Amino acid sequence: MRIAIGGILHETSTFSNVSTTLADFMRTASEGQEIIHNYAGTKSAVGGYIDAARDFQFEVVPTFHAETAPSGLVTGEALIGLTGQLIQGIKAARQSGPLDGILLDLHGAMVSEIDYDAESYILRAVRKAVGPDLPIIVELDLHGNITPEMVSLATVCVAYDEYPHVDMYERGYESGLLMTRIVRGGVKPTAAIVNIPLLAGIQREFTYAEPMLTVKHLARDIENERGILNVSYLPGFCFSDIPQTNFAVIVTSDNNQAQAQAAANRLANYIWDHRQDFVVRPWTIDAAIEHAMQAPEGPIVLADIGDNPGAGTPADGTIMLEALLRHGATRAVIAPINDPQAVQLAIQAGEGSTITLDLGGKTDRFHGDPLRVTARVIRLTNGEFVHTGPMGTGVLSKMGPSAVLEVQGDNGSRVTVLTSTYRHQPLDLAMLQSQGIEPSEQQIVVVKSSVHYRAAFTPIAKEIIEVDTPGISNPAFDRLEFNNLKRPIYPLDPSMVWAPGQGS
Numbered sequence: 001m002r003i004a005i006g007g008i009l010h011e012t013s014t015f016s017n018v019s020t021t022l023a024d025f026m027r028t029a030s031e032g033q034e035i036i037h038n039y040a041g042t043k044s045a046v047g048g049y050i051d052a053a054r055d056f057q058f059e060v061v062p063t064f065h066a067e068t069a070p071s072g073l074v075t076g077e078a079l080i081g082l083t084g085q086l087i088q089g090i091k092a093a094r095q096s097g098p099l100d101g102i103l104l105d106l107h108g109a110m111v112s113e114i115d116y117d118a119e120s121y122i123l124r125a126v127r128k129a130v131g132p133d134l135p136i137i138v139e140l141d142l143h144g145n146i147t148p149e150m151v152s153l154a155t156v157c158v159a160y161d162e163y164p165h166v167d168m169y170e171r172g173y174e175s176g177l178l179m180t181r182i183v184r185g186g187v188k189p190t191a192a193i194v195n196i197p198l199l200a201g202i203q204r205e206f207t208y209a210e211p212m213l214t215v216k217h218l219a220r221d222i223e224n225e226r227g228i229l230n231v232s233y234l235p236g237f238c239f240s241d242i243p244q245t246n247f248a249v250i251v252t253s254d255n256n257q258a259q260a261q262a263a264a265n266r267l268a269n270y271i272w273d274h275r276q277d278f279v280v281r282p283w284t285i286d287a288a289i290e291h292a293m294q295a296p297e298g299p300i301v302l303a304d305i306g307d308n309p310g311a312g313t314p315a316d317g318t319i320m321l322e323a324l325l326r327h328g329a330t331r332a333v334i335a336p337i338n339d340p341q342a343v344q345l346a347i348q349a350g351e352g353s354t355i356t357l358d359l360g361g362k363t364d365r366f367h368g369d370p371l372r373v374t375a376r377v378i379r380l381t382n383g384e385f386v387h388t389g390p391m392g393t394g395v396l397s398k399m400g401p402s403a404v405l406e407v408q409g410d411n412g413s414r415v416t417v418l419t420s421t422y423r424h425q426p427l428d429l430a431m432l433q434s435q436g437i438e439p440s441e442q443q444i445v446v447v448k449s450s451v452h453y454r455a456a457f458t459p460i461a462k463e464i465i466e467v468d469t470p471g472i473s474n475p476a477f478d479r480l481e482f483n484n485l486k487r488p489i490y491p492l493d494p495s496m497v498w499a500p501g502q503g504s
């Protein structure tokens with residue numbers, strides 16, 4: 001049994017003004033055996049494929065794999081170029097021997113200027129190359145905005161069950177096991193999808209608290225029913241102004257369409273009945289900072305939810321820094337402010353020197369203006385670190401040249417800011433620890449993140465507070481301009497009526 005593996009991943013915010021190019025993907029793309037070298041032993045989807053191949057004794061044939069940080073629309077050149085490389089790899093795999101299937105690591109929320117449904121674009125090309133019958137199992141991020149076309153092109157869609165995505169590896173492994181059941185066991189996957197017209201607030205997609213905790217448990221119960229192969233629930237990616245942004249439920253049965261449809265309807269009904277619970281209600285900035293400064297013990301983790309680079313924002317927002325300085329905060333850290341110019345100034349000045357600079361706020365006008373500050377250069381690094389988990393344990397991350405600055409206010413405020421060259425979401429303690437910052441020793445830790453930070457920061461946080469910072473990853477949907485979204489949709493159309501089977 002020979003199985004080709006590959007992947008193309010991007011989460012696209014259509015509200016970002018930074019387009020995503022082929023060069024962005026190629027910076028960390030891998031081809032052929034490089035894929036094995038880069039991902040074997042890591043807690044990633046491909047790491048799961050490789051271990052499944054070892055345990056179930058099939059051969060993996062690596063093709064092409066590329067991903068890049070969330071940002072704006074993917075250029076046509078990038079989608080065409082990446083798909084071309086993947087197809088080339090798959091064709092080469094077929095030429096070197098018979099191929100029994102493909103394990104494909106996709107995201108589900110990739111939007112290109114040439115196709116809003118980029119995953120269907122990729123899958124159409126793969127189908128064209130291998131025909132309608134070769135099993136293709138697609139692993140998807142739970143933030144995918146999924147269309148019926150995507151589901152019909154794939155043999156099975158397996159989405160992450162967890163947000164933070166601590167189970168990418170497990171779902172990869174599950175995909176490998178499913179592949180052996182299809183190829184050797186004669187299982188015949190038959191899928192049903194229900195698209196629920198619900199724009200879920202991203203903070204409420206956290207799968208370790210309600211409303212998602214019960215969704216996860218119900219899905220597991222259904223998955224344990226006889227004849228069900230997989231249950232995937234995808235609250236989707238809400239910062240995408242495209243028709244198919246919604247909450248999808250996909251149930252795959254063994255050759256029983258009615259069973260799959262009934263189960264998908266059941267889960268969709270539960271989600272729709274709890275739609276009010278997917279609305280986010282964050283704290284105001286001043287209330288959050290005052291509360292954190294007065295807390296008897298830190299660290300209090302403040303989530304800067306408007307500027308999460310993991311949702312395609314610039315990560316150079318200055319709103320929280322300005323507020324912390326104004327309130328006279330000390331023992332506070334901001335992770336990170338992405339500002340390559342600031343890093344260069346710090347490098348020129350050298351460690352230990354004091355500089356005055358305009359920090360952050362350079363990409364757009366949604367996340368605060370550049371802030372004139374005086375700062376001491378604490379530390380300069382190459383910005384590389386290895387994830388200590390639980391997300392992506394073992395994966396090497398590159399923030400590019402980075403500088404730790406201590407910003408000093410006239411009122412005695414002292415705020416440590418990690419500045420980086422590339423945007424990076426703070427979802428691993430090693431991101432700070434590798435730069436000489438110990439988060440557990442702070443009173444306040446500001447993370448530019450929606451939910452992923454919770455996996456690593458919950459064990460050290462005395463309290464976690466979601467802060468209503470302005471920006472293109474704040475799920476106050478009435479503040480964003482949606483033009484292409486299919487309406488009606490909850491909560492923008494709060495009084496709408498819907499039930500599974502009535503369309504979406």
Ligand SMILES: [Zn+2]
Nearest residue numbers: 141142143165
């Ligand atoms: Zn995601």
